[in-house]
Amino acid sequence: MNKNIGSKIKKLRTQKQMTLKDMSEKTNLSIGFLSQLERGLTSVATDSLEKIADVLEVDLTYFFIKPREQNNVIIRGYEKEVFEIVNGKEINYHLSSNLKDKEMFPRMVDILPGNEESSQFNYTGEEFIYVIEGILTVSISGYEKELYPGDSMHYSYKNIISKDGEASKVVNQDHSFFNRTSKMVRVLVVSTPNPYK
Known part of the structure; x- marks a missing residue:
């Protein structure tokens, strides 16, 4: 423990x-x-x-919350577990039953309306974001982009998004998620490295 x-x-x-x-x-x-x-x-x-x-x-x-250790590779929709709540407005769900031997860290994130206090991370891995529901605002190294349902974003620590949407090289980057709307935002996030490995 x-x-x-x-x-x-x-x-x-x-x-x-x-x-x-x-x-x-x-x-x-x-x-x-x-x-x-x-x-x-x-x-x-x-x-x-x-x-x-x-x-x-x-x-x-x-x-105190950690993912279940199971050999089952399938998690039913009703089995997903909350593993973290950030600022009372960002709810993270595990999408894998056993993360110890995996490279990727998949999770679903629900961001409640009016979330202007998302934690900022200095990111050093690779991340894929897919918007399932709502309008997500992503801030990366000072540049903001709005993503709509069906939009996705895939970047690594070597990329930064410029104002025109093109990627250029940097060593690392700060990034944050926001929900500036009156409706919930739901996103699929898959990242590396896996913190549970």
């Missing part, structure tokens, strides 16, 4: 390009304690984990 929580903290901290010192200053927890926590060498009290969750912009439940 401690190792699983620690690896999730390290993954999120790295995505946000935060050092242990940055996190220590924001949570009032020592660098030594945070380092041991990330390596699974110590346990953490709920109130301390809540401080970490606030800094990393995830719900506390993110650290």
